[in-house]
Amino acid sequence: MRFIELGLAERLSNDLEKIGFIEPTEIQAKTIPAILAGHDIMASAETGSGKTAAYALPIINGMRNGSKPLPRALILVPTRELAVQVNDEIVRFANKCGIRTATIYGGVSMFNQIRMLKKGVDVIVATPGRLFDHITQGNVNLSRVQTLVLDEADRMLDMGFTPQVRQIVARVEGPRQTIMFSATINKGVEKSGEEFLTDPVNVFVNTDRVEPSSIDQRIHLVEEEGKTPLLVKLLSEQDNELVNEAGAEPNKHLPHRTVLVFTKTRHRASKICKRLNQENISAGEIHSDISQNKRESTLKRFRAGEISVLVATDIAARGLDIPAISHVINFDLPLSAADYVHRIGRTGRAGRSGIALSFVSGEQRYLVRDIEKVTGRSLDPDSPFGKVRSKSNESKNYKGQSKSKSPWQRQDRSRPEGASGHQTRSKPSNSRGHQSRPENQTFNRNKPKYEKPAHHTQKNRSGAAQGKQNHGKLVIRKI
Numbered sequence: 001m002r003f004i005e006l007g008l009a010e011r012l013s014n015d016l017e018k019i020g021f022i023e024p025t026e027i028q029a030k031t032i033p034a035i036l037a038g039h040d041i042m043a044s045a046e047t048g049s050g051k052t053a054a055y056a057l058p059i060i061n062g063m064r065n066g067s068k069p070l071p072r073a074l075i076l077v078p079t080r081e082l083a084v085q086v087n088d089e090i091v092r093f094a095n096k097c098g099i100r101t102a103t104i105y106g107g108v109s110m111f112n113q114i115r116m117l118k119k120g121v122d123v124i125v126a127t128p129g130r131l132f133d134h135i136t137q138g139n140v141n142l143s144r145v146q147t148l149v150l151d152e153a154d155r156m157l158d159m160g161f162t163p164q165v166r167q168i169v170a171r172v173e174g175p176r177q178t179i180m181f182s183a184t185i186n187k188g189v190e191k192s193g194e195e196f197l198t199d200p201v202n203v204f205v206n207t208d209r210v211e212p213s214s215i216d217q218r219i220h221l222v223e224e225e226g227k228t229p230l231l232v233k234l235l236s237e238q239d240n241e242l243v244n245e246a247g248a249e250p251n252k253h254l255p256h257r258t259v260l261v262f263t264k265t266r267h268r269a270s271k272i273c274k275r276l277n278q279e280n281i282s283a284g285e286i287h288s289d290i291s292q293n294k295r296e297s298t299l300k301r302f303r304a305g306e307i308s309v310l311v312a313t314d315i316a317a318r319g320l321d322i323p324a325i326s327h328v329i330n331f332d333l334p335l336s337a338a339d340y341v342h343r344i345g346r347t348g349r350a351g352r353s354g355i356a357l358s359f360v361s362g363e364q365r366y367l368v369r370d371i372e373k374v375t376g377r378s379l380d381p382d383s384p385f386g387k388v389r390s391k392s393n394e395s396k397n398y399k400g401q402s403k404s405k406s407p408w409q410r411q412d413r414s415r416p417e418g419a420s421g422h423q424t425r426s427k428p429s430n431s432r433g434h435q436s437r438p439e440n441q442t443f444n445r446n447k448p449k450y451e452k453p454a455h456h457t458q459k460n461r462s463g464a465a466q467g468k469q470n471h472g473k474l475v476i477r478k479i
Contacts, residue, residue: 025050045205047345080105107292128164153180215348264332283309330358337374
């Protein structure tokens with residue numbers, strides 16, 4: 001099937017073939033005709049399946065014959081890196097046909113963005129925060145927007161972005177077509193999307209497989225203090241098993257491949273990057289403490305192969321398309337299984353194979369359970385899904401702990417049944433967030449805590465009463 005058979009203009013279809021887009025992917029084949037027909041869309045497909053082109057091509061198709069220099073399409077994305085990437089894809093697909101685009105995101109001066117908006121643009125790719133700043137300052141008018149896209153819809157519809165998204169959508173006054181795309185869309189996202197969609201067409205491709213089947217997923221059982229030495233070892237020494245299963249030649253060193261390492265904090269990302277460079281492993285870092293210009297420069301060097309390891313927080317987890325990434329390493333597991341899916345989706349893209357490694361300490365074992373439920377794959381030795389896919393030979397503690405004493409054998413730290421992906425208190429709480437007494441715990445308020453001497457004064461009795469009130473007070477241990 002050719003793109004022209006989906007309803008795209010012949011010229012656009014021919015231009016796509018010149019840059020290597022011969023046949024549409026499944027998600028493209030199922031959504032492009034519906035978008036061209038003007039339907040609202042709620043679509044989900046595995047990472048690396050071509051979702052950006054699925055909504056970008058119909059937008060370009062409707063503008064190729066020329067349009068007024070007003071924003072006719074608005075694409076909202078959660079991160080700056082994704083905004084730049086989506087804009088670059090639109091420019092590449094449009095092939096200099098005169099479509100003007102603008103990327104609007106924070107971390108850089110507003111001056112150049114204001115200048116672009118004043119000249120007039122056809123397509124705006126923006127993060128919600130900075131775009132709303134421009135709206136309040138009167139730099140942009142969205143009343144003529146005809147197509148609204150929420151890329152990474154599950155992230156755009158969470159409580160962090162939803163208020164700003166509502167305010168922005170309220171500025172789109174006329175009739176519009178709304179399109180939502182993500183690799184992970186659950187029932188909650190579908191319900192939230194009803195606020196913005198009108199009689200949508202739902203397209204779910206490979207809903208039973210949220211991550212590409214070409215990704216080999218593994219865990220390494222290792223304590224926190226052993227993670228950094230293990231990472232250095234994997235990146236600096238030969239690991240024939242890892243490299244061979246990634247499709248490389250035998251005896252090839254991992255540093256010659258492209259590796260993306262995810263951490264949970266900015267400080268840890270900086271610390272790991274510094275350690276890797278000390279070990280003569282070329283590494284760079286991106287996170288919110290890094291200036292936008294430096295983040296873009298680091299990504300450019302990573303794409304070009306000038307650095308082999310990129311250490312990042314979750315700002316690099318969504319939409320980042322670097323096909324050469326062979327390994328994704330979760331130095332810290334994310335609290336959300338959906339974030340795990342997006343992270344490992346940075347490898348195994350466009351039909352390539354990839355390996356996703358996760359370093360799991362005893363405290364993080366419950367997170368593996370959530371991931372297995374979402375992906376349907378066995379990662380943990382004690383998983384209800386069956387035997388572990390691949391056990392680490394590096395699970396021992398690097399301070400001399402015996403290999404036989406794994407974190408699992410010393411203490412069972414599995415998550416309590418019914419617990420969420422976040423840390424929970426050991427005692428229940430009431431609706432106001434205060435500690436409450438367990439349902440099966442009762443107190444005899446008439447019985448004193450201890451026998452008081454008969455000569456106690458009223459003051460002492462008041463003090464004892466106060467002590468009785470404090471009796472049974474729950475102490476929360478910080479973890």
